Amino acid sequence: MYDYDVLFVGAGHASWHAALILLKAGKRVAFVEEGVVGGTCTNYGCNAKILLDTPFELIDGLERYRGLGVDDVPTVDWARLMAYKKQVISPLNQVMEGMFSKSGMEVLHGHGRLVDAHTVDVDGKRVTSDYLVLGTGERPMRQDIPGKELVHDSRDFLDVESFPRRIAFVGGGIISMEFASIAAKMGSQVKVIQRGDRVLRMYPERYVDRVVAKMEGEGVEFLFNQSVASVQRDGEAYLVNLADGDSFQTDYVLEATGRTPNVEGLGLEDVGVEFSARGIAVDDHMRTSVPNIYASGDCVCKRIPKLTPTATFESNYIATQILGLNPNPISYPAIPNLVFTLPRISQVGVTLAQAEAEPDEYRIEVVEYGKRLLFEAKNEADAEFSFVFDGDGYLVGAAFYGQDAGVWADLATMIINRRTTATELGSMIFTFPTESQGLLSLLIPLLPQK
Ligand SMILES: Cc1cc2nc3c(=O)[nH]c(=O)nc-3n(C[C@H](O)[C@H](O)[C@H](O)COP(=O)(O)OP(=O)(O)OC[C@H]3O[C@@H](n4cnc5c(N)ncnc54)[C@H](O)[C@@H]3O)c2cc1C
Numbered sequence: 001m002y003d004y005d006v007l008f009v010g011a012g013h014a015s016w017h018a019a020l021i022l023l024k025a026g027k028r029v030a031f032v033e034e035g036v037v038g039g040t041c042t043n044y045g046c047n048a049k050i051l052l053d054t055p056f057e058l059i060d061g062l063e064r065y066r067g068l069g070v071d072d073v074p075t076v077d078w079a080r081l082m083a084y085k086k087q088v089i090s091p092l093n094q095v096m097e098g099m100f101s102k103s104g105m106e107v108l109h110g111h112g113r114l115v116d117a118h119t120v121d122v123d124g125k126r127v128t129s130d131y132l133v134l135g136t137g138e139r140p141m142r143q144d145i146p147g148k149e150l151v152h153d154s155r156d157f158l159d160v161e162s163f164p165r166r167i168a169f170v171g172g173g174i175i176s177m178e179f180a181s182i183a184a185k186m187g188s189q190v191k192v193i194q195r196g197d198r199v200l201r202m203y204p205e206r207y208v209d210r211v212v213a214k215m216e217g218e219g220v221e222f223l224f225n226q227s228v229a230s231v232q233r234d235g236e237a238y239l240v241n242l243a244d245g246d247s248f249q250t251d252y253v254l255e256a257t258g259r260t261p262n263v264e265g266l267g268l269e270d271v272g273v274e275f276s277a278r279g280i281a282v283d284d285h286m287r288t289s290v291p292n293i294y295a296s297g298d299c300v301c302k303r304i305p306k307l308t309p310t311a312t313f314e315s316n317y318i319a320t321q322i323l324g325l326n327p328n329p330i331s332y333p334a335i336p337n338l339v340f341t342l343p344r345i346s347q348v349g350v351t352l353a354q355a356e357a358e359p360d361e362y363r364i365e366v367v368e369y370g371k372r373l374l375f376e377a378k379n380e381a382d383a384e385f386s387f388v389f390d391g392d393g394y395l396v397g398a399a400f401y402g403q404d405a406g407v408w409a410d411l412a413t414m415i416i417n418r419r420t421t422a423t424e425l426g427s428m429i430f431t432f433p434t435e436s437q438g439l440l441s442l443l444i445p446l447l448p449q450k
């Protein structure tokens with residue numbers, strides 16, 4: 001008899017959604033967690049980020065009314081905002097752990113290492129389980145350069161007490177662009193050092209270019225085709241030495257050059273679980289090469305975006321597998337992506353790049369929402385929708401630029417997944433004038449009139 005029916009290594013979104021379903025189904029469930037319950041998103045990612053971002057989003061919105069009845073746009077007292085962030089976010093993991101224990105799920109604190117297909121070593125104590133689920137997540141990649149110990153990561157930034165007067169972001173991906181948007185609004189002198197010739201490569205170029213131009217207007221300097229050779233102390237500040245020989249002084253260096261799966265020190269090789277530097281290999285049922293061991297979330301080697309909603313989707317699916325409820329392979333619906341720059345960019349389904357490359361398959365319609373409905377678009381004149389339709393006229397992809405791009409992407413996701421027609425949408429009544437209604441009113445005439 002095993003100690004548990006299902007043991008999760010890691011207690012992030014990849015794990016706890018499945019754990020709750022399995023617990024309800026009467027399974028004996030436990031987590032091994034070396035950090036804190038809730039993982040990256042809850043403690044050092046999405047939640048802290050959105051709490052800190054929101055005042056800047058509101059300020060960005062107010063700035064569009066400057067001189068139009070709004071003269072004094074407020075500024076943010078970062079130290080007090082950070083104190084509020086700590087007050088709200090810091091207790092979350094204890095609250096979650098309390099809920100887990102109360103409902104009968106044990107949290108074993110320590111590093112988990114597989115000993116065999118049914119046994120996990122937790123800091124010297126062995127526990128056994130019928131099934132194992134690996135949800136160990138990712139960690140920031142770090143360049144091995146002189147002065148690397150002076151460089152911070154996203155977790156440090158989300159705790160920074162006193163906002164740096166000058167800040168350098170190494171890498172022009174999602175994390176840097178979100179944090180650089182905040183830093184620009186704080187009035188910091190911001191530099192973004194990007195190895196290639198574009199930031200946010202996964203997002204539509206037409207919208208990324210707009211965000212970059214807006215940020216440049218706010219004083220952000222983008223150093224393209226550049227990388228950092230070393231970082232050194234320079235009195236109270238730091239000197240960033242670039243690969244081309246140039247250098248500049250700054251007060252804070254944040255590296256966000258990608259994230260790498262936590263696959264080392266897990267005993268995978270001892271147990272025969274296949275993995276690579278890109279993550280743990282799974283089949284189309286989320287099963288690893290050892291049949292009773294599943295993997296979920298960011299630690300998995302996968303092509304789909306590594307996000308909280310995808311980790312949650314996989315976790316829920318794994319619960320159905322362990323309970324024997326679903327014989328079908330995992331099938332992902334259209335996945336929306338949202339980058340919290342100011343303004344936001346989102347996309348879902350077939351990308352604009354894909355649609356442009358296959359003009360016989362897809363039709364793109366660009367709708368200048370801000371220009372057409374400025375009163376409704378919160379005075380955001382360049383807010384825009386790009387829709388992708390298939391040969392039958394159904395919506396199969398969309399990209400959005402504007403403050404409300406998250407709401408728009410979610411609506412488009414439902415319309416894409418359900419292959420909704422104009423008649424179906426026309427049979428419903430929506431609120432007016434709202435973030436969602438603007439999208440619906442402009443999209444409905446473009447959908448199949450069936
Ligand atoms: C700054 C930042 C902002 C983000 N913002 C967003 C966003 O806005 N929207 C979005 O969808 N996604 C966002 N993400 C991504 C999101 O956080 C991840 O996709 C999500 O947390 C993945 O969940 P997970 O459970 O797979 O991994 P994690 O949440 O990382 O959980 C893994 C857990 O496993 C534990 N662990 C690892 N190895 C072991 C071991 N050997 N033994 C025991 N425990 C172990 C870790 O301590 C951790 O608690 C953000 C990420 C970052 C860093």
Ligand SMILES: NC(=O)c1ccc[n+]([C@@H]2O[C@H](COP(=O)([O-])OP(=O)(O)OC[C@H]3O[C@@H](n4cnc5c(N)ncnc54)[C@H](O)[C@@H]3O)[C@@H](O)[C@H]2O)c1
Pocket residue numbers: 143170171172173174175176178193194195196198199200201226227228255256257258259305306307338339340
């Ligand atoms: N809104 C969201 O959904 C959200 C927000 C934050 C984080 N995340 C998660 O975090 C991950 C993003 O992390 P990230 O921003 O670190 O990675 P990323 O992959 O988005 O971006 C890394 C960037 O760094 C550049 N780069 C790589 N090496 C470099 C070097 N040596 N010098 C200069 N530039 C270099 C790359 O070209 C790329 O542009 C996402 O995959 C997602 O899982 C999601």
